[in-house]
Amino acid sequence: MTTPGEQMQADxxxxxxxxxxxxxxxxxxxxxxxxxxxxxPPAVYRALSSLMSKGQAHRVETLKAYVACQCKEHARASIxxxxxxxxxxxEHLAGEVLEAVSHVVAETGFSSQHHVIEVHGICAACNxxxxxxxxxxxxxxxxxxxxxxxxxxxxxxxxPTARRAAWRH
Numbered sequence: 001m002t003t004p005g006e007q008m009q010a011d012x013x014x015x016x017x018x019x020x021x022x023x024x025x026x027x028x029x030x031x032x033x034x035x036x037x038x039x040x041p042p043a044v045y046r047a048l049s050s051l052m053s054k055g056q057a058h059r060v061e062t063l064k065a066y067v068a069c070q071c072k073e074h075a076r077a078s079i080x081x082x083x084x085x086x087x088x089x090x091e092h093l094a095g096e097v098l099e100a101v102s103h104v105v106a107e108t109g110f111s112s113q114h115h116v117i118e119v120h121g122i123c124a125a126c127n128x129x130x131x132x133x134x135x136x137x138x139x140x141x142x143x144x145x146x147x148x149x150x151x152x153x154x155x156x157x158x159x160p161t162a163r164r165a166a167w168r169h
Contacts, residue, residue, distance in 0.1 A: 005046065005047070005050070008036070008043055008044075008046075008047045009047045009050050009051055011032060011035060011036070011047075012028055012032070012044065012047040012048060012051060012057075013051055013056055013057065013068060015028055015031045015032065016028070016051075016057055016066060016067060016068035017068040020067075020068070020088065020089070021067070021087045021088065021089065022060040022063045022065035022066065022067045022082070022087065022089055023065055023066055023067070024063075024064060024065045024066075025041065025044050025045055025048060025066065026041070026044075027065075028044050028048070028066070029041060029044045032044065048066050051066075052066075055069055056068065056069050057069055058078065058080065058091070060080060060082065060089065060118065061116045061118065062082070062118050062120070063082070067080070067089050067091075069091065070090070070091040071091055071093055077098055077114070077115035077116070077117070078091045078092060078093055078094075078117075079091070079092045079093075079094050079097065079117040079118075079119065080092075080117070080118045080119070081119050081121065081123070082118055082119065082120050082121075083121065083122060083123035083126055084120050084121060084122060085122055085123070085126040086123065086125070086126050088123050088125070088126075090123070097117070098115050098117070101115060101117075102115075
C-alpha cells in the first residue's frame with residue numbers, strides 16, 4: 001500500500017519523465033492540479049526533495065528547475081547538457097571528471113560536498129536542423145576534437161588563506 005507522499009512522488013516523477021524538460025516546481029504544481037486540486041507548493045517541494053535524495057530527480061541549478069534522472073546507476077553526480085534552443089536535457093555520467101574537480105579543489109584545502117556541472121549549448125537534433133553556414137561545407141557547431149586534458153589545473157591565482165578570509169568581508 002502506498003502512502004499519500006509516495007503517490008505524490010510517483011505523480012511528480014511521472015510528470016518529469018513525460019516532459020523530459022527542466023520544470024520549475026510551480027510548473028509541476030500546475031500539471032498536478034487536475035489530479036490533486038487542493039495541492040499546495042510545499043507538497044511538491046517535499047516530493048521533489050525526496051526524489052532527489054533517492055537519485056530519481058536532479059535540480060538544474062542554472063534554471064532553478066527539476067528533471068527526472070535518466071541514468072539507472074549513479075557514481076555520485078552527473079553532468080547535464082542543456083539545449084538553449086529546445087530545452088532538452090541529457091544526463092552524462094563522468095566520474096573521472098568529478099574526481100578531477102574534487103582533486104583540484106582539495107589542493108587548496110577545500111572539501112567538496114556537492115557537484116553541479118551543467119553545460120549549456122545546442123543539442124545534436126537542433127544543430128542538425130540549423131542551416132549550414134554560407135559559403136558551404138561544414139556544420140554550425142561541432143564536437144571538440146581534442147579529448148579532455150588528463151588533469152585540470154588548480155585555481156589560476158589562489159589567494160593565501162589569510163587574504164581569502166579578509167577578502168570575503
